[in-house]
Amino acid sequence: MPKQKNNHITPKCLIRQWLTKKEKLSGVHIYESKAKRQYFSSDGGRRAFSFAIEKYYYVPQHKSKRIYHLENWLADIEGTLSTFIRALLNNVTGPILPTKTEYHKLLLALFSMNTRSKFDIEAIKKYMRKNPDIKAMVEMEKNRDIEIAALENMMNSTIELALGYDQCEIVVCKNNSVELVLGDRPFLFEVLDGYSFLPLHPNFFVSMRKAKDTNYTYWDETDDKMIDLLNQKIAENSRHWLIANNEEVLKRYTPIIDAPKNEAKTYFQNIQYLNQGYKLT
Numbered sequence: 682m683p684k685q686k687n688n689h690i691t692p693k694c695l696i697r698q699w700l701t702k703k704e705k706l707s708g709v710h711i712y713e714s715k716a717k718r719q720y721f722s723s724d725g726g727r728r729a730f731s732f733a734i735e736k737y738y739y740v741p742q743h744k745s746k747r748i749y750h751l752e753n754w755l756a757d758i759e760g761t762l763s764t765f766i767r768a769l770l771n772n773v774t775g776p777i778l779p780t781k782t783e784y785h786k787l788l789l790a791l792f793s794m795n796t797r798s799k800f801d802i803e804a805i806k807k808y809m810r811k812n813p814d815i816k817a818m819v820e821m822e823k824n825r826d827i828e829i830a831a832l833e834n835m836m837n838s839t840i841e842l843a844l845g846y847d848q849c850e851i852v853v854c855k856n857n858s859v860e861l862v863l864g865d866r867p868f869l870f871e872v873l874d875g876y877s878f879l880p881l882h883p884n885f886f887v888s889m890r891k892a893k894d895t896n897y898t899y900w901d902e903t904d905d906k907m908i909d910l911l912n913q914k915i916a917e918n919s920r921h922w923l924i925a926n927n928e929e930v931l932k933r934y935t936p937i938i939d940a941p942k943n944e945a946k947t948y949f950q951n952i953q954y955l956n957q958g959y960k961l962t
Contacts, residue, residue, distance in 0.1 A: 685752050687728060688738040690799050691865060692755075692790075694763035696730050698882040699863055701926035709924045712935045719931065722924075732922050733865070735799060741828045741961065748961045751832055755793065762790035766881050769853060769899070776897070784895070788843035791879055791887065794868040796838045800920040800945070801866065806831045808947045815949070821960030829961055837958045844954035850892040854903040855885040860930050862912050864919030864938070869911070878911055883926055886911065913937055 689696075699709045708723040711732055722732060739752040761778070765787055768777040778784045796802075806827050809816040817823070819837070820830035860883040869878040880886045885900075912930075916923055916937035923938050925931035952958075 684747075685740055685749060686736055687734045688736070688740065688752060689730065689733050690735055690738065690797065691730075691733040691794075691863075691867075692759045692762065693730060693733075694759055694766065695794075695881065696733060696863065696924070697724065698766065699924050699926045700724060709926060710928050710931045711922055711924045712931055712938065713922045714919070714935075714938050715921065717939070719928075719935065738799070738802075739797075739832065741826065741832060743826065743829060743961075748829070750961045751836055754836065755797070758786045758790040758793060761786040765790075769881070769885065772900075785843060785847070788846055788849075789839055791868070791889070792842040792846070793839045794879055795842065795870050795877075796835045798866045798920075802831050802835055804945045804947060805834060818949075819958075821958050833958065833960055836961075837952075837955065838950055840959065841950060841952060841955055846889060846891060847954075848892055848895050850890045850896045850898075852888045852898040852901050853881075853885055854888060854901045854907075856903050856905065856908050857884050859905045859908040860884065860925065860927055861886060861908060862915055862923055862925045862930060862934055864915045864923045865921040866918045867915055869914050869918065872914060878914075880911065880915065917942075 696709065700707055701709065703721045706721070706723050707725070708721050709730070710719070711722045712719045713732060722730060724730060728734060737747065739755060740747045740749055742748070761783055765777055778787055809819075809827055809830060816827070816830050819834045821833050825833075861880040863880055867880055871877050874890075876888050876890045878886055878888050912934050916934040917940075919938045920942070923931065923934060
């Protein structure tokens with residue numbers, strides 16, 4: 682198989698937290714909005730979680746060669762995210778990420794979930810096609826392909842967001858009685874009093890807010906109403922699919938993902954923290 686052909690738009694290490702069993706198979710319950718179809722997706726084989734796979738999506742072609750820089754970068758920060766989740770599952774409450782580098786990589790992994798979805802990247806491509814002046818402002822080299830310019834923009838936006846949160850309050854909240862869902866656009870950016878949220882497991886999520894210094898709080902309890910509110914927001918934010926490890930939980934929120942959505946609006950993100958942009962090579 683060609684190198685890094687099947688790119689997971691949502692990291693496997695995150696999807697796997699929703700694994701459950703059905704008829705001795707391991708997988709997740711999924712609802713795909715476009716097909717209006719709910720089914721059980723196995724995690725077996727090379728194309729595990731195929732609903733989240735796009736061929737060469739983060740590996741664009743340029744001058745007859747594939748550019749692997751972004752896919753390698755994503756794999757690196759996903760490794761830190763996987764370490765973080767695994768430590769939480771093992772009830773580690775001390776400094777999970779002791780170095781500044783690992784802390785920053787976690788922020789990159791978290792904020793990449795706000796910029797890397799297929800829906801968001803395709804919306805940026807569409808906007809660039811209609812506004813070539815904007816494309817010229819964000820691309821690292823003149824006359825790059827739309828696909829490369831959009832991916833460079835995605836990488837730069839993620840880095841910019843992470844640098845902006847270099848000092849922040851991070852709280853991991855749990856609830857063992859009500860389960861969270863996961864969607865194709867699961868990151869909820871500054872939706873409540875400056876807090877951003879990302880589900881990491883059916884029973885816990887991470888919240889972030891800018892602060893004067895860095896502060897971690899692990900295993901803060903949250904109530905059932907908060908989980909329901911986050912699930913509603915995740916379903917509203919999703920465009921392609923929603924997963925759960927319980928069929929009844931999934932059915933509860935599928936009407937929300939199917940509800941009419943406003944057209945996506947793009948906005949220009951001014952560079953405040955980067956000295957220069959990053960290009961795919």
